[in-house]
Amino acid sequence: MVDWLNALTIAVTGIVSVFLVLGILSIVVSLSGRYFIRKEKEQPEQSEG
Amino acid sequence: MLEQFLEAFQGIGILNLSWGNMAMWVIAFALLYLAIKKGVEPLLLVPIGFGIFAANFPFTGLMDEGGLFYIFYHYGIENELIPPLIFLGLGAMTDFGPVIANPKTFLLGAAAQLGVYVAFFMALLLGFSIPEAASIGIIGGADGPTTIYLTANLAPHLLGTTAVAAYSYMALVPIIIPPIARLLTTTKERAMVMEQMREVSKGERIIFPILASIVIILLVPKSAPLITMFMLGNLFTESGVVERLANVSREALINIVTIILGVGIGATMSAENFLNPKTIYIFILGVIAFAFAVAGGVLLAKFMNLFIKNKVNPLIGAAGVSAVPMAARVVQNMGREANRDNFLLMHAMGPNVAGVIGTAVAAGVFLSIIK
Amino acid sequence: MGEKKVTAPLPGTILKIKVDVGQKVSPRDVILIIEAMKMENEIDALVSGEVKEVYVKERQTVKAGAPLVSISIS
Numbered sequence: 001m002v003d004w005l006n007a008l009t010i011a012v013t014g015i016v017s018v019f020l021v022l023g024i025l026s027i028v029v030s031l032s033g034r035y036f037i038r039k040e041k042e043q044p045e046q047s048e049g
Numbered sequence: 050m051l052e053q054f055l056e057a058f059q060g061i062g063i064l065n066l067s068w069g070n071m072a073m074w075v076i077a078f079a080l081l082y083l084a085i086k087k088g089v090e091p092l093l094l095v096p097i098g099f100g101i102f103a104a105n106f107p108f109t110g111l112m113d114e115g116g117l118f119y120i121f122y123h124y125g126i127e128n129e130l131i132p133p134l135i136f137l138g139l140g141a142m143t144d145f146g147p148v149i150a151n152p153k154t155f156l157l158g159a160a161a162q163l164g165v166y167v168a169f170f171m172a173l174l175l176g177f178s179i180p181e182a183a184s185i186g187i188i189g190g191a192d193g194p195t196t197i198y199l200t201a202n203l204a205p206h207l208l209g210t211t212a213v214a215a216y217s218y219m220a221l222v223p224i225i226i227p228p229i230a231r232l233l234t235t236t237k238e239r240a241m242v243m244e245q246m247r248e249v250s251k252g253e254r255i256i257f258p259i260l261a262s263i264v265i266i267l268l269v270p271k272s273a274p275l276i277t278m279f280m281l282g283n284l285f286t287e288s289g290v291v292e293r294l295a296n297v298s299r300e301a302l303i304n305i306v307t308i309i310l311g312v313g314i315g316a317t318m319s320a321e322n323f324l325n326p327k328t329i330y331i332f333i334l335g336v337i338a339f340a341f342a343v344a345g346g347v348l349l350a351k352f353m354n355l356f357i358k359n360k361v362n363p364l365i366g367a368a369g370v371s372a373v374p375m376a377a378r379v380v381q382n383m384g385r386e387a388n389r390d391n392f393l394l395m396h397a398m399g400p401n402v403a404g405v406i407g408t409a410v411a412a413g414v415f416l417s418i419i420k
Numbered sequence: 421m422g423e424k425k426v427t428a429p430l431p432g433t434i435l436k437i438k439v440d441v442g443q444k445v446s447p448r449d450v451i452l453i454i455e456a457m458k459m460e461n462e463i464d465a466l467v468s469g470e471v472k473e474v475y476v477k478e479r480q481t482v483k484a485g486a487p488l489v490s491i492s493i494s
Contacts, residue, residue, distance in 0.1 A: 002173050010179065011166045014414045017269055018159045021410045022403060025264045026155035032260060033149060036253045245429075245484055374457045381459065389448075389464065392429035394456055395484065 065107035069320025076323065077102035077315070080213070089220040093193065093311050097213065100315020111316065118316035121309045127205065131310045132198035133278040138303030139194070139405070140282025141295045143373070145257050148399040150246040153357065154365065156349060158403025161369025162411050163345030164189030168338030175330050180204045183415040185331050188215045189338025190408030191222070191372040195275060197314065199412040203419060209318035210328050214335040222375045225336065227383055229343045230367045233351070240388035241362045243396045254287040265410060272413025279409070342370040346400060361396070368397035371404035424467045426489045428482045432456030437478055439489065443471045451489050454482065469493040 058064070077098045084094035104112055111118040125131040148154055169186030177185060180203035187199050188211055196215040200208045218225065231239075258280035266273050285295035350366030364384055368376040377397035384393035432454040439451045445465040454461045469491040476488055 002179070004173075007170070007173055007179055007182075010183070010415070010418050011169060013418060014411055015162070015166055017414045018162050018407050018410050019156070021265055021268050022155040022159040022407055024268070025261060025406070026152040028260055028264055029149055029152040029155070029257065032256060033152065033249075033253065036250055037247075040250060248483065378457065378459050381461075390429070390466065392461060394459060394461070395430045398457070 060108060062107050062109075067107070067320070069324060070105040070107065072324055073101055073105040073318060073320050076318075077105070083217075090216045092307055093216050094213075096308055096311025097209075097216075097315040100312040101209075101318045102315075103312075104316040104318065105320070112319075118312060121313035122316055125306070125309045126197065126201050126208070126313045129198060129201060129274060131306045131313075132194040132201075133274045134306045135194040135303055135310070136275050136409075137278040137282040138299045138306075139373075140258075140279040140284075141286045141299035143279075143283055143402050143405075144398065145254065145283065145402060146249045146398075147246060147395050148403050149249045149253055149257055151361075151396070151399050153353065154361070154396075154399030155403045155406075156353065157346050157361075157366045157369040157400035158371075158405075158407040159369075160349030160366065161342045161346035161371075161400070161404050162190060162407045164338040164340065164342030164370070165408070165411050167341040168334045171337060172330075172334050175334070177327075177330075178204075180419050181207060183419055184211050185334050186338060187211075187408065187412055187415070188218065188331075188335040189342045189370075190404070190411060191215065191219055191339065191342065191370045191376070192405055192408040193219065195405075195408045195412050197310070198275060199415060202416060205317075206322055207327075207331065209314055209323060210331050211335075212314045213318075214332050218335050218339050219372045219375065221336075221339075222370070222372045223379050225339050226343050226367050226370075226376060226379045229340055230347055230364055230380075230383060233344060233347045234363050236387050238351075238363050239384060239386075240391060241360070242388065242391050243362050243365075243393065244359055246395060251287070251289075255284070258284045258287070261406070265406065269410050269413040269417070271417040272409050275409040275412070276406070279405070339370065343367045346370065346404075362391075362393055365393055365397040365400050369400040369404040369407070371401060371408055373401050373405060374398065376404075377401045422493050423472065424469070424491045424493055425487045426451060426463065426466060426491065428454060428484055428486045428488055429463070430454065430456050430461065431482060431484045432461065434476050434478050434480050434482060434488075435460060437474060437476070439465075439471045439474070441471050441474060444494075445469065445471060445491060452476075463488065465489075465491060467491055467493050 080098035083089040084091040110116045165186040172182035172185045184200040184204040200211045262280045346366030346369030350363040354360045380397040381394040384391040435453040435455040437452045446468040450462040473490045
């Protein structure tokens with residue numbers, strides 16, 4: 001007999017973890033992206049100065 | 050003397066070839082035919098097919114403890130060595146640029162794991178145990194090495210079947226994706242041209258594998274074997290200073306381990322493991338898992354569009370099923386069919402590589418709670 | 421009247437250039453093929469006119485948005 005409660009726990013943990021990991025990754029990467037874009041914009045000014 | 054002669058004679062292979070062996074040969078030849086004549090995943094199906102053929106000769110001892118194929122299987126697959134090495138090569142081949150440029154597509158790679166869990170429950174309903182159901186569900190992630198890694202861990206007796214199912218469905222991506230994606234989108238949605246992607250700097254590309262490792266491994270430690278190798282391979286390529294290591298990872302090494310992996314998997318496919326109704330169920334569940342994965346990706350893309358400014362073409366959600374880069378190519382073709390000036394290929398690569406990470410995470414979670 | 425610059429819709433390698441300077445094109449003529457991810461992508465002229473300049477060579481790699489060909493619109 002399948003332990004349905006256990007199965008449900010496994011599936012819910014799985015779905016939540018997948019979205020959590022990729023969601024956080026998405027936020028972290030967009031923040032680092034913003035940082036890099038800003039740095040790139042500053043670069044030409046620095047070389048002039 | 051006559052008796053001794055008869056005894057020796059009985060050891061001859063041909064008298065001991067069982068019906069089961071011959072049936073497995075038919076399957077081996079069918080896979081070889083598909084690989085050689087139809088070009089279906091030949092890199093894997095040629096070694097797997099030949100492995101099945103060779104392992105089904107009587108008295109070879111190939112799969113007995115200490116036998117050649119046993120060594121391939123035991124040290125390469127059962128010990129979980131080869132799938133991470135394949136991930137090293139895949140990491141060295143992967144361009145994370147598109148997903149770095151458009152990080153929200155990470156979520157599409159997550160949504161496409163829906164198929165994994167749908168198939169997991171359906172497998173349980175059909176009477177599979179929890180570890181078996183997890184191994185079958187992961188087929189829906191459309192990622193061969195991850196499927197093999199998880200099955201070797203949780204349900205080794207199903208290894209041959211899940212591996213063959215995963216690789217054959219990957220080859221069927223061009224047939225499975227279009228009808229589902231078409232059903233869930235309008236022509237207008239498919240025709241939508243996405244804004245051009247920003248350029249991703251070298252620094253960002255180097256930082257990415259490190260940032261990604263931190264986030265993923267801290268949250269799901271059991272995904273570490275696959276994720277560390279994936280990110281290391283990527284760092285080899287993006288750092289630009291170890292071209293030799295990057296090259297050997299994505300070419301020589303991945304080819305060598307693929308041979309051992311393919312033969313080792315084929316060798317596990319004995320008549321009693323393969324010729325039973327479970328195999329048919331697994332193939333049916335595999336295609337259902339795939340279908341729901343596509344649907345999950347497309348539907349989340351449509352849902353995301355309700356909130357975001359730079360809308361995405363919902364088709365790229367379908368590429369969340371990994372199967373890199375076939376799924377992205379299918380998306381490109383579908384987008385172009387709706388609008389000749391629509392080029393979704395690079396946009397679809399974002400969810401495509403995110404799907405690989407998503408599946409590895411899903412496998413890591415299964416590993417940490419089952420058993 | 422005017423000029424239209426056709427740009428690369430995706431990054432890749434120029435596989436084949438199908439037009440020469442001075443050639444007349446219509447919107448659905450394929451002017452070149454860009455290979456990306458082992459996939460051949462046909463790029464259309466999008467306007468009718470005469471090819472004024474070709475900026476790329478075969479086998480050259482291009483970034484997304486790079487100018488490929490300019491066409492003087494007729």
